[in-house]
Amino acid sequence: MSKSVTLKEVAAKAGVSYQTVSKVVNNKASVSPETEKRIWGVIAELNYTPNYNGRSLRRQRSNTIGYTWEPSPADQANPILDAFLQSMFRAAEEEGYYLLCFPFHADDVRMLKVYHQLYNTGRVDGFVLSRLNYGEASVPFLLENKIPFVAFGRLDDQDQSFPYIDVDGGQGVAQAVDHLVSLGHRRIAALAWPEDSRVGNNRLEGYFRGLAKAGLMSDPNLIVRGEGTSAVGFEATTYLLGLPADIRPTAIVCMNDMMAIGAMQAIQTAGLQPGRDIGVTGFDDTPTARYLTPPLTSISQPIPAIGENLMKRLIEYLESGSYPEPRCELVAPSLEIRESTAGYVPAKGRI
Amino acid sequence: MSKSVTLKEVAAKAGVSYQTVSKVVNNKASVSPETEKRIWGVIAELNYTPNYNGRSLRRQRSNTIGYTWEPSPADQANPILDAFLQSMFRAAEEEGYYLLCFPFHADDVRMLKVYHQLYNTGRVDGFVLSRLNYGEASVPFLLENKIPFVAFGRLDDQDQSFPYIDVDGGQGVAQAVDHLVSLGHRRIAALAWPEDSRVGNNRLEGYFRGLAKAGLMSDPNLIVRGEGTSAVGFEATTYLLGLPADIRPTAIVCMNDMMAIGAMQAIQTAGLQPGRDIGVTGFDDTPTARYLTPPLTSISQPIPAIGENLMKRLIEYLESGSYPEPRCELVAPSLEIRESTAGYVPAKGRI
DNA sequence: TCTCTCTAAGCGAACGTTCGCCTTAAGAAT
């Protein structure tokens, strides 16, 4: 921190009281046009900027939003982190807010302590949460302590107890199934996440919806669950390709891009060609998706808009005391069609 | 911000003056063991946490470090962002500091204004810079205004005017060349960045060093420059594969993983197999590198250690007034050998 | 002329700390 120009110095130079300078800076009324102009002149001349801590102390406002997130394992990139952060602090800056990033702790007790500390010391005015999962401890904690927050993600389809924006993953997967069905696929497998993943279940539910819409039965043999890694995708697909010809899937819907990458590898290893022989779709639309061989059809989430809107809503609440409608919002992802679902020719008589 | 417990409330309950409570909180001497214990008791009971803005105002310290970075284009992930951020705010938290993230502006004037503003308003005590390039405007600006900062990256091999940690990219590339030479490769091409990239030139210089060490001549025909995208990698490699057999490279060293991905695609498109027919190496060791077909040999940077050390050094400077030695440090990357450089059998008589 | 209203600006206080100096009392040294 620098010792910088203060209100008093500006006031002295402008020949007014420092409180009057404050009024000018904050656009409060009752300053004559001439003095106002003069004061602005001195402010520009001295390059005055209001001290953040003085202001915050007096206003009881930090104009700072806290955010933490679970680090990705080293072998897995977080495909949305950069865009999400950028959209948030860009929106924040427009309103004079900034983003404070702090460490994630897997231990709930410790994590809640950090939330509490940051809010109680007046470092932040509120939080953005992301990647909520079943039994998320932070949500009830923040609600109970009346600590403002918005979330990227929801806990429960019905629960409207806190403001959130979430992606309707199910709708995205249903789109993918639709697309595959329209290409002639009838036996569509799913590489899903473990059952304790809320996001995973939401996406999988879209798989069932898509099949039902096409009048297809879902086959438990064609649903394989596992961590969303490339290795799991590889093994699961190897298993699927080994099924008897009359059960074997002609397309695989993956709940994220990593599994899709593994699936495509397995398909190639088996001497087949993704797209032509077996359709593959991913989820996330990772930057690398379009550079895979063949480029991967994937489901893309409107991350920048989500980050921006979350931030705007939180700030609106902090300034006005109430959230803009809708408090809870579900946004649609979009299917990016590429060659991993192209060129398929249904074998007649097998259908 | 919440209206929380203050020093005065603790003092009232403990039957001392509030300044005495402050002494206890800050471990200043001259408080008797009994009263100290009593005061700690009340602090725990009331769950007191010192108000951040009050403290900062008085101490003229924000205990906050600012960081901004250029957003990656949508089709390109930032492979190190998550790890770098995590390592920084983890190290910061240990010392009671936090990380403030703010928007990047391509316009220098605007960007410098933001730096100035954040520091002058007392929001941050210093900055971490990254991805420095030739003519970086922020460095002279911060130096001139005596604003503390440390950098991930350097501007010039000689320049020690500011503290930095940088990866010796050249050494990494030289390792890759060494490795290829040891496999029997003699004609090694390079996919390099445009000449205006400092990091790119540093890496390319290692290519020359590696060749020289092996007693090989560098051939200008085998060096192709372009933006570090997959498309550039594809085109450049297609060109290289079209060279006459006695010039055509048997291995390609790429200055980042994206170009390597494009190169591998081009090799496969030409009916060849990366690794067995043409060796390929990347740089960054992107999480996906190990999941490509074949897995990509790449150069990995010790990002977590860099982030942690940068933050520790900056904080040490802020607290003590001087940087720990060494002020400037070059760290070595490591070569992760995978199948994209395996299985090569040199054609006899062609060497 | 007197009162009333309104505008422009001043002033004291407060936000929650920390800092440095002062006071008190007890015990040691003379």
Place this chain on the structure above:
DNA sequence: ATTCTTAAGGCGAACGTTCGCTTAGAGAGA
């Protein structure tokens, strides 16, 4: 008994704002 030293804690002030009330003075209406 007197002075000195030290430990324990009190007290005023300051960090840079903003808030709300007060005041001075000008102009209008009676």
